[in-house]
Amino acid sequence: MLLNDEYYMQQALREAEKAFDEDEIPVGAVIVINQKIIARAHNMTERLNDSTAHAEILALTSAYNFLGSKYLPDAALYVTVEPCLMCTGAMYWSKLDRLIWGADDEKNGHRRITQPNFPFHPKTKIRTGVLKEECAAIMKTFFQQKR
Numbered sequence: 001m002l003l004n005d006e007y008y009m010q011q012a013l014r015e016a017e018k019a020f021d022e023d024e025i026p027v028g029a030v031i032v033i034n035q036k037i038i039a040r041a042h043n044m045t046e047r048l049n050d051s052t053a054h055a056e057i058l059a060l061t062s063a064y065n066f067l068g069s070k071y072l073p074d075a076a077l078y079v080t081v082e083p084c085l086m087c088t089g090a091m092y093w094s095k096l097d098r099l100i101w102g103a104d105d106e107k108n109g110h111r112r113i114t115q116p117n118f119p120f121h122p123k124t125k126i127r128t129g130v131l132k133e134e135c136a137a138i139m140k141t142f143f144q145q146k147r
Helices: 005-021 055-067 085-094 132-146
Strands: 028-033 036-042 076-082 100-103 125-128
Touching: 005 028, 005 036, 005 055, 005 076, 005 100, 005 132, 028 055, 036 055, 055 076, 055 085, 055 100, 076 132, 100 132
Parallel strands: 076 100, 100 125
Antiparallel strands: 028 036, 028 076
16 A cells, blocks of 8 residues: 555654644644654653754754664655754755655744755655644634643
8 A cells, every 4th residue: 555645644643633732832743764664752841941953953853863874865754743953964965866744834844944945855756735724723722821
């Protein structure tokens, strides 16, 4: 069975739900190689008291450890929200094959500061808007509950 981007984004949404349940900003990420999820993560900035403990960073670290490699040229990273500038820098160095995100982040996303497709590695293919409404809804619900 060939799995598609929507399936993997649903898996990232499951990670975002874990973050939500832990009172973390609900962002989730998964990394896939050859149709297999090799890493899963969600935001853990509050739990770890670490402003760099974003879902994408934690997923990248997990994937590097799983593969014993510092590059991921055959991997796709699925994340529920547009990555921030810090995370895009880490993705650049990972040399990802693909990056797929759900909801845009006009306030904190990388595009607020950079041009589209920069600062990603030149070979990285980007797809946006996968399950956009579902990814945005969990964020909206989280922040509505905070107000």
